Amino acid sequence: MIDRILLDHGGGGRLSHRLIREEILPRFACAALNGLPDAATLDPGGLRMLFSTDSFVVQPLFFPGGCIGDLAVFGTVNDLAVAGSRPRWLSLGMILEEGLPLAILRRVLDAVQLAASRCDLQVVTGDTKVVRRGQCDGMYLNTAGIGQALPGFALGPERLRPGDRVLVSGPLGDHGLAVLAAREGLGLANGPVSDTRPLHRLVLALGELAPGVRFMRDPTRGGLAAVLNEMVEERAVGVMIEERRLPFSPATRALAELTGLDLLHVASEGCLVLVCAPELAPAILERWRPLPEGAQACVIGQVAEDASLVVLETAIGGRRVVDAPQGELLPRIC
């Protein structure tokens, strides 16, 4: 029925999912793609490695809390980390638009370098292309990364059991609304600030608790709603989360109220969603909270018996089903 790519196909929601399921997977099906994890697990000669890639087209290039450079590093670092690995090596591909000021390129490259050194990883290969003015929006970046598998992790939604706890490492939706405010030139004083940051230390901190961790993801495009819906899709279990426990930054919440956007659908770039055996939750929080990126970590709900459903207990005590977003986030007039 749809014969062209829509922005919705890139939104991380139902249409993105369908595009992957109908156009990509049938052509490239292999064991590493099963379950569509954030990173592929490869096993060359008994050495377990994880491999992941991500492309970055954010506008504007600089936004409160970060820029396309650190975003490109942390995006791939986080995909590798939440798949249970220590990120080690990174590639950097750049597509630059004719006329891009060199000063902007330098600022972005400095951000890439700083981000990579923060994560203790090396940029070991790269590529640069320049396209005619108008063929891209300033610059696009692609990174691919390789990580070494950490011992003890056996992640997968098939391991979920009713009663398992659902944790998040920090406030939700900061990145999506910080970029929206910057792109639309809303000119907000004290507006949202992107949470662009690496999550590998949170994963490393799990240490010997790894076997009790069932599932990890970072809720980027499509937000928490997309992650949780994908997690329980076609499963015998569901998830129940409590609105009162969800951490949000005040500025982000205020802008969501103004625009009518549901923060459960909005991207974070420095937040980890983790599901673990119930008895492990206190120990994980204890290890996360001393780290700045885990200071606001909390339990937001648990795995429930309601098959395939994500249910929210609202602030006033009502219950509703949380659906995956369709695609592009559109502010409402009513």
Add this chain to the structure above:
Amino acid sequence: MKYIDGFRSLDAAAPLRQSLAELGAHVTARRGPVRLMEVCGSHTMAIARFGIRDFLPEGVELVSGPGCPVCVTEPGFLDAAIDLAHRGVIVATFGDLLRVPGSRSDLARTRAAGGWIEVCQSPHRARELARDHPDREVVFLAVGFETTIAPIAAMLAGARRDGLDTLSLLTAFKLIPPVLAALAADPDLRIDGLLCPAHVSAIIGPETYGFLAADHGIACVVAGFEPLDILYGLEGLLRQLVDEAPRVDNQYSRVVKPGGNPRAQALMAACLEPVTAAWRGLGPIPGSGLGLRPELARYDAARRHGLTVRAGEVHPQCRCGAILKGLLSPDQCGLFGRTCHPEHPLGPCMVSQEGSCAAHFRYGRRSRQP
């Protein structure tokens, strides 16, 4: 955000749940099942978002009326907007119109095919677009109820002051009281109480709904959009039904004043006049829309670009009209789930993501109260 949290308090909601249960038992014992309707898109969204249906007692049903101005926009209007985009006009629109289907396509697909469709957070963005691109025609898709019409009228007044002569409006303004009158006039309609719109009422004033209580015996409460506002509103409706004294109560007095907002009313009257409007799923209703006055014809995109805006037909078998009136349930429509589904919606009940049909499709018989 302390201010908002006060309107979302669990402690305040608990006694309301109790009160709704008691009043509901009282009313349904005497008159059987009770059907309440909300007619504002923001109410529909808030009811879904906060799980308000979970608070309804046995025998009390809350149905969604024709209350989202985007969802009731007729396919022919979108066809005209798509036509304009194909002619090289910059089409400025609120974001939620992007996925509303025309007869053959929608604005999202038109944008993917190369049309210049600009999503605006505010009508004033259209003025900026006209100023920044003086070599292009700009058309703003002017949809909305009274709440949205007033700011668009203000934008138009500003554009005239600026002397912008490349900006025009494609209008599909809708008015709430005439559609409520049309619904109420249907002898088959079974609605006991109406949760009246919040911000529309701030413009037109709560008195406007008086005829519903007086002539049709429908209980009316004007309620705000916060969850406690809505719960108080529902409680007020049940209380009127217990008292058997339908009237118009204003629960949202912190915003809605008697007589409404005279300045906004004057601004609208200065540039707009009543017209027959076509409602997706309900058809044409005389006097239920507003169009530009003849002296402002140069700002009328249809005239300026020589367009005939046809109502367009959703589908001959679309039963949204009956579903909106509460006469049919979604799965009693032959198109439901087959020709008409959330990724290819036809009628307004499926177009709105929380419309009766869209919700029924997604959550099925589990309803929204797992």
